[in-house]
Amino acid sequence: MPSCSVTEISKCIVYPEKRSTVADLRLSVSDLPMLSCHYIQKGVLLSRPPPSFSFDDLVSSLRRSLSSTLSLFPALAGRFSTSPSGHIYITCNDSGVEFVAASAKHITVSDVLSPGKDVPLLVREFFVFERLVSYNGHHKPLSAVQVTELDDGVFIGCTVNHSVTDGTSFWHFFNTFADATSGACKIKHLPDFSRNTVFDSPAVLPVPPGGPRVTFDADQPLRERVFHFSREAILKLKQRTNNKVNGIETVVNTEEILGKVSNDGMITNGNGNGKITKKKSYDRTAEISSFQSLSAQLWRSVTRARNLDPSKTTTFRMAVNCRHRLEPKMDPYYFGNAIQSIPTMASAGDVLAKDLRWSAGQLHRNVVAHDDATVRSGIADWESNPRLFPLGNADGASITMGSSPRFPMYDNDFGWGKPLAVRSGGANKFDGKISAFPGREGNGSVDLEVVLAPETMAGIENDPEFMQYVSEVSYGC
Numbered sequence: 001m002p003s004c005s006v007t008e009i010s011k012c013i014v015y016p017e018k019r020s021t022v023a024d025l026r027l028s029v030s031d032l033p034m035l036s037c038h039y040i041q042k043g044v045l046l047s048r049p050p051p052s053f054s055f056d057d058l059v060s061s062l063r064r065s066l067s068s069t070l071s072l073f074p075a076l077a078g079r080f081s082t083s084p085s086g087h088i089y090i091t092c093n094d095s096g097v098e099f100v101a102a103s104a105k106h107i108t109v110s111d112v113l114s115p116g117k118d119v120p121l122l123v124r125e126f127f128v129f130e131r132l133v134s135y136n137g138h139h140k141p142l143s144a145v146q147v148t149e150l151d152d153g154v155f156i157g158c159t160v161n162h163s164v165t166d167g168t169s170f171w172h173f174f175n176t177f178a179d180a181t182s183g184a185c186k187i188k189h190l191p192d193f194s195r196n197t198v199f200d201s202p203a204v205l206p207v208p209p210g211g212p213r214v215t216f217d218a219d220q221p222l223r224e225r226v227f228h229f230s231r232e233a234i235l236k237l238k239q240r241t242n243n244k245v246n247g248i249e250t251v252v253n254t255e256e257i258l259g260k261v262s263n264d265g266m267i268t269n270g271n272g273n274g275k276i277t278k279k280k281s282y283d284r285t286a287e288i289s290s291f292q293s294l295s296a297q298l299w300r301s302v303t304r305a306r307n308l309d310p311s312k313t314t315t316f317r318m319a320v321n322c323r324h325r326l327e328p329k330m331d332p333y334y335f336g337n338a339i340q341s342i343p344t345m346a347s348a349g350d351v352l353a354k355d356l357r358w359s360a361g362q363l364h365r366n367v368v369a370h371d372d373a374t375v376r377s378g379i380a381d382w383e384s385n386p387r388l389f390p391l392g393n394a395d396g397a398s399i400t401m402g403s404s405p406r407f408p409m410y411d412n413d414f415g416w417g418k419p420l421a422v423r424s425g426g427a428n429k430f431d432g433k434i435s436a437f438p439g440r441e442g443n444g445s446v447d448l449e450v451v452l453a454p455e456t457m458a459g460i461e462n463d464p465e466f467m468q469y470v471s472e473v474s475y476g477c
Contacts, residue, residue: 005104006024006100006102006103006104006122006148007102007103007104008100008101009099009102009103009416010059010100011101011348011452012098012099013093013095013096013099013136014063014067014070014097014098014099014128014145015067015077015096015142016070016071016077016094016096017068017070017071018071019064019447020071020074020077020093021088021194022074022075022092022321023092023197023339024081024089024090024091024092024455025075025082025089025090025092025193025336026087026088026195026338027087027088027090028195028197028200028324028336028339029199029203029261029352029382029476030166030199030207030336030337030339030382031163031164031199031224031336032120032227032386032388033205033382034087034133034134034162034163034337034389035088035134035135035163035205035207035212035388036134036212036213036214036215036388036391037133037134037162037163037214037389037427038132038133038134038162038166038169038195038214038427038428039129039132039133039134039159039160039161039427040159040160040161040162040170040428041125041129041130041157041159041424041425041426042125042157042158042170042218042409042422042423042424042425042426043146043155043156043157043158043422043423043424043425043447044156044409044412044416044417044419044420044421044422044423045109045154045155045419045420045422045423046155046156046236046416046417046420047109047152047153047154047413047416048152048153048154050416053222053415055101055154055414058154059101060133060416061141061181062145062147062156062204062291063099064100065180066097066099066145066177066180066197067182069098069173069176069177069180071290072191073173073176073178074092074094075090075092075142075164075193075335075336076097076160076164076165076173077092077093077095077096077097077137077138077141077143078092078095078142079140079142080137080138080163081138082138084128086204086205086206088163088202088205088366089204089290090164090207095285096141097141097142097143097145097147098129098141098144098145098284099144100128100145100146100149102149103148103149104122104126104145104150105150105151105308106150106151106230107122108150108151108152108153109150109151109152109193109420112153112421115473116472117225118223118224118225118227119423119449120314123424125148125155125424126146126366126423126425127146127157127159127251127425127426128144128146128157129159130186130425130426130427131142131218131426132143132159133211133212133213133214134161134162134163134164134212135163135207136211136476137156137163137164142160142161143155143159143160143161143173144158144159144163145158145159145176145177145357146209147426153420153433155423156414157425158170158174158177159425159437160173161338161428162428163334164334164336164337165335166319166337166338166339167319167321167325167403168321169334169336169337171407171408171409172335174412175412176189177412178411178412180196181414182413182414183414183415188281189333190333191333191335192283192333192334193236193335197326197330197334197338197376197381198326198376199213199336199338199379200370203348203382203383204384204386205386214340214391214428215389215390215391216391216393216430217365217392217430217431218426218429218474220430220453221453222429222430222431222451222452222454223451223452223453223454223457224449224450224451225450226423226437226447226448226449226450226473227447227448227470228445228446228447228470228473229294229439229445229447229469229470229471230439230445230471231439231441231444231445233469233471234290234293234294234444234445234469235290235444236357236469237290237469238290238293239295240293241356241360241361242288242293244358265316269292279446285311288363288364288368289359289364291405291446292363292364293361293368294448295316295360295401296356296359296360296362296363297317297356297469298315298399299351299359299363299399300356300359300453300465300466301465302399302432302456302460303348303351303352303397304347304352304459304463305330305455305458305460306347306396306397306456307459308350308397309348310347310352310353311347311349312346312348313345313346313347314346314348314351314397314398314399315343315344315345315395315397315398316344316345316363316364316398316399317342317344317398317401318341318342318344318367318401319338319339319340319341319400319401319402319403320341320367320370321340321404322338322340322432323338324337324369324375325372325375326350328377329421339399340378341389342366342367343395344363346359346362348397349437356391356440361475368446378469391428391430392430392431393430393431394430398432398433399432401436402428402433402434402435402436403433403435403437403449404441405436405438405447406438407438408438409422409437409438410422410438410442418440419440420435422437427439429451430451431452431453431456432451432452434448434450435448435449436448438447439473440474441467447473
């Protein structure tokens with residue numbers, strides 16, 4: 001693996017094409033806890049553009065399309081401000097975002113993909129604002145884009161303040177940016193900046209002296225791998241968790257694999273890219289989902305690899321989108337954070353001694369139970385004690401699942417084909433942090449970006465129960 005040293009070619013501030021008319025946006029109950037988290041860093045690896053389209057041409061095109069996209073997403077071109085009362089706002093003042101053009105021509109697409117190996121540290125150099133805490137949005141841009149030219153490809157990395165967006169809003173922006181670059185004449189969906197939701201609150205978050213800091217050790221030795229699970233493997237896992245319910249054989253609902261339920265409760269087209277096709281009735285309480293089945297298998301295997309005392313309490317946290325859980329439902333394109341964390345706890349002994357159906361069932365029950373009343377209860381609890389989100393694995397027995405295979409990551413076609421892969425930077429990574437991506441081939445396949453302590457990673461790599469479902473992925477490069 002070549003050592004990476006990305007060379008910065010140019011850096012500038014890109015401003016919105018049109019002046020913002022959006023009023024200041026007060027950070028919500030879901031935004032404020034993220035002030036101690038790093039900026040989100042996600043990006044796409046692309047093949048090289050056609051020879052007629054030089055890297056300089058690409059840089060110019062990206063700047064223009066970013067400017068026009070920011071006119072639709074003015075919050076990303078703003079800055080934070082704190083009022084005398086202590087409330088924090090996004091001031092949509094058109095201050096702009098950072099744009100970097102860089103070169104790493106000694107790095108190939110294959111170097112980045114590293115199939116069957118750890119994700120190389122060089123990927124972190126494809127992003128700006130490494131380890132920047134979101135509270136710094138008071139004086140730093142709230143978003144940034146870096147485009148890096150490789151030997152045989154291009155990487156476009158996007159960095160966004162986590163108190164401004166959750167994953168749903170992040171990919172909405174990224175998709176729109178890609179559409180604008182590819183020359184799309186019509187924007188598919190405009191963001192909703194309304195703040196008349198249950199998440200809007202007069203509660204004030206106490207800010208510690210010097211500003212918030214991350215709540216985990218960012219220098220802890222870690223390993224990071226992307227494990228691929230094909231549609232067939234996911235079906236097998238789902239069969240294990242659903243083939244007997246109350247002693248009765250059931251049929252696996254392959255429609256849930258081929259057409260995932262999207263964040264707004266619609267059935268997606270099943271290619272793993274999150275496109276909405278049509279409304280269908282789907283009873284999400286009827287059976288354990290494919291993703292819950294996969295999560296349960298990961299919970300078992302990581303718990304086994306950690307060699308925990310059987311009495312030790314383990315926690316599996318899943319971030320969930322609340323837009324469709326509220327009554328009435330929020331706009332699916334609400335721009336901001338609208339997420340909550342669902343913790344499921346069980347002793348290490350139970351997770352390992354009981355079968356996969358049991359662990360999956362614990363996750364399933366908690367996800368299904370997270371309804372309107374539960375969301376509102378969580379908001380009220382936070383308002384009674386405003387606090388930052390304690391990201392990390394303080395007890396050594398936790399797993400945190402973020403992102404989602406429902407996000408339309410592979411819809412980011414900048415004009416010459418869909419991405420070869422999705423990768424993230426070094427932000428918010430600790431032992432037990434998992435990010436779920438759709439598989440490139442779609443059809444219900446899933447990639448898990450797994451970050452673990454080195455000895456724990458070695459344990460799951462040697463766990464036949466886990467590795468039997470893992471396969472190599474064809475990147476089409």
